[in-house]
Amino acid sequence: MTRYRWAGVLAAGTAIVVATISPKAADDTPAPVTFAKDVLPILQRNCQSCHRPGQIAPMSLLSYEEVRPWARAIKTKVESRQMPPWFADPQYGRFANDRSLGQPDIDTIVKWVDGGAPQGNPADAPQAIEWPADGWQIKPDIIVRGPEFRVPAHPPKNVIEWTTMVVPSGFTKATWVTSMELKPSDLSVTHHICITFRPHTPNVKYYVMNWQESPRDAEGVAITEEGQQAPPPSARPGGGSPNAGVGPGTGGGFFCYVPGVQADDYRLYGAAKLIPANADITFAAHYTPSGKEVVDRPLVGFTVAETPPQKQWISYGISGGGPTFAIPPNDSNYLSPPMEMEFTTDVDLVQMMPHMHLRGKDMTYHLVYPDGRDEIVLNVPKYDFNWQIVYRPQTTIRIPKGAKLHVDAHYNNGTSNKFNPNPNQTVYIGRMTWEEMMAPFFGILVPRDVEAASVLKRGNFVLDGGA
Numbered sequence: 001m002t003r004y005r006w007a008g009v010l011a012a013g014t015a016i017v018v019a020t021i022s023p024k025a026a027d028d029t030p031a032p033v034t035f036a037k038d039v040l041p042i043l044q045r046n047c048q049s050c051h052r053p054g055q056i057a058p059m060s061l062l063s064y065e066e067v068r069p070w071a072r073a074i075k076t077k078v079e080s081r082q083m084p085p086w087f088a089d090p091q092y093g094r095f096a097n098d099r100s101l102g103q104p105d106i107d108t109i110v111k112w113v114d115g116g117a118p119q120g121n122p123a124d125a126p127q128a129i130e131w132p133a134d135g136w137q138i139k140p141d142i143i144v145r146g147p148e149f150r151v152p153a154h155p156p157k158n159v160i161e162w163t164t165m166v167v168p169s170g171f172t173k174a175t176w177v178t179s180m181e182l183k184p185s186d187l188s189v190t191h192h193i194c195i196t197f198r199p200h201t202p203n204v205k206y207y208v209m210n211w212q213e214s215p216r217d218a219e220g221v222a223i224t225e226e227g228q229q230a231p232p233p234s235a236r237p238g239g240g241s242p243n244a245g246v247g248p249g250t251g252g253g254f255f256c257y258v259p260g261v262q263a264d265d266y267r268l269y270g271a272a273k274l275i276p277a278n279a280d281i282t283f284a285a286h287y288t289p290s291g292k293e294v295v296d297r298p299l300v301g302f303t304v305a306e307t308p309p310q311k312q313w314i315s316y317g318i319s320g321g322g323p324t325f326a327i328p329p330n331d332s333n334y335l336s337p338p339m340e341m342e343f344t345t346d347v348d349l350v351q352m353m354p355h356m357h358l359r360g361k362d363m364t365y366h367l368v369y370p371d372g373r374d375e376i377v378l379n380v381p382k383y384d385f386n387w388q389i390v391y392r393p394q395t396t397i398r399i400p401k402g403a404k405l406h407v408d409a410h411y412n413n414g415t416s417n418k419f420n421p422n423p424n425q426t427v428y429i430g431r432m433t434w435e436e437m438m439a440p441f442f443g444i445l446v447p448r449d450v451e452a453a454s455v456l457k458r459g460n461f462v463l464d465g466g467a
């Protein structure tokens with residue numbers, strides 16, 4: 001027996017056997033918008049990846065019973081386009097993983113809520129989506145256990161520094177992986193975790209915690225030992241040098257978990273990534289204390305290719321800005337020195353992920369072709385630090401040899417930025433959230449045997465990881 005509401009026809013609470021009832025009204029009035037027929041398919045496509053148990057969203061939106069209490073909030077959030085989170089300017093490019101709602105879907109949800117949010121006939125509902133077990137997005141063939149990170153309840157100044165640890169990958173032979181996902185066990189404290197693969201060295205120390213400590217002032221802002229605000233990164237040993245050039249290809253990849261991230265899935269493009277035999281994995285984690293001590297045990301999941309792929313996927317963790325980057329106090333529209341990367345060979349662009357910190361305002365990726373033509377491939381006009389989103393073009397974008405990826409970004413160090421921790425400070429490039437980053441991460445496809453480090457000409461950027 002299934003309970004359902006049929007406003008105006010049946011008294012509320014009347015129980016009927018669904019299979020014998022046709023949902024169509026007898027007269028010609030348009031069928032009401034219902035949860036089962038109209039709204040659930042939208043939630044399945046655009047919301048449930050986050051709004052289900054074990055994921056980052058605060059409530060599950062799988063069933064009518066779960067959704068009904070949120071109907072008004074859902075209307076507000078979709079009308080204002082705050083949900084689903086998606087920030088690409090629709091004027092430029094189409095994206096394979098675009099989860100934003102089209103206007104017809106928004107209209108459907110609004111009509112449904114305005115019509116009393118009826119369930120409709122459960123027999124109209126699409127089949128429930130079978131999500132992979134244990135909160136995975138992919139169905140991993142191999143799972144590598146990461147280190148345990150103990151996250152204190154109340155650390156000094158309520159700040160937990162970046163922590164890094166190396167673990168063995170366990171891959172005894174070189175392996176092409178076709179998708180990769182990093183899954184923290186405790187989402188409530190995980191700000192982000194990045195992993196890079198590195199060749200095994202005999203003297204590596206596994207499971208040793210390394211803190212990247214910075215002395216701080218009363219507000220938790222990094223300071224020098226003399227109590228001054230930290231100098232610009234160009235003045236720090238090894239930091240921010242614009243011509244540090246292309247780092248060594250680490251082999252096997254660079255991947256981050258950030259809230260709401262979609263797994264890296266190279267199968268979309270028939271590509272894969274090579275994890276070198278006996279590689280080690282460096283975990284770099286940033287946690288936010290929650291007032292309760294917890295232990296996070298991140299896992300890395302992979303699917304494995306049966307045959308070597310035609311194409312290799314390379315992701316670049318890259319940062320620019322350089323030594324002249326300095327946002328003056330109260331500047332609400334600071335333009336970063338541009339970042340420009342020239343390609344030494346033909347590649348296909350498959351992924352972009354703008355990364356800045358709390359003062360990040362907008363970022364635009366241009367392709368400048370050898371003939372001078374300039375094409376915007378991604379524009380994020382309202383960057384939101386709370387959402388680190390990967391944008392995957394619908395079809396791969398060819399970047400010919402000699403073309404440049406040129407990226408511009410603005411920052412708001414004014415009081416109109418409600419996330420600004422301190423508008424009276426000059427802000428330089430740095431890893432902590434009160435410092436800034438100008439990091440247009442991206443991913444490309446190249447023929448299988450091309451080296452990550454050989455693809456980019458030296459330029460005004462630093463490669464934090466490329467493979």
Ligand code: HEC
Pocket residue numbers: 042043046047048049050051056057058070073074075077078083084085099101260
């Ligand atoms: C990428 C993950 C993600 C997707 C996709 C997503 N949400 Fe959310 N949603 C969140 C998170 C995280 C929050 C809580 C933080 C916030 O409000 O930003 C949230 C908050 C909300 C809230 C506010 C809850 C409250 O406490 O007031 C509503 C309503 C909502 N989402 C509806 C939707 C709907 C409807 C969709 C699909 C059309 C959707 N969301 C898609 C992650 C997501």
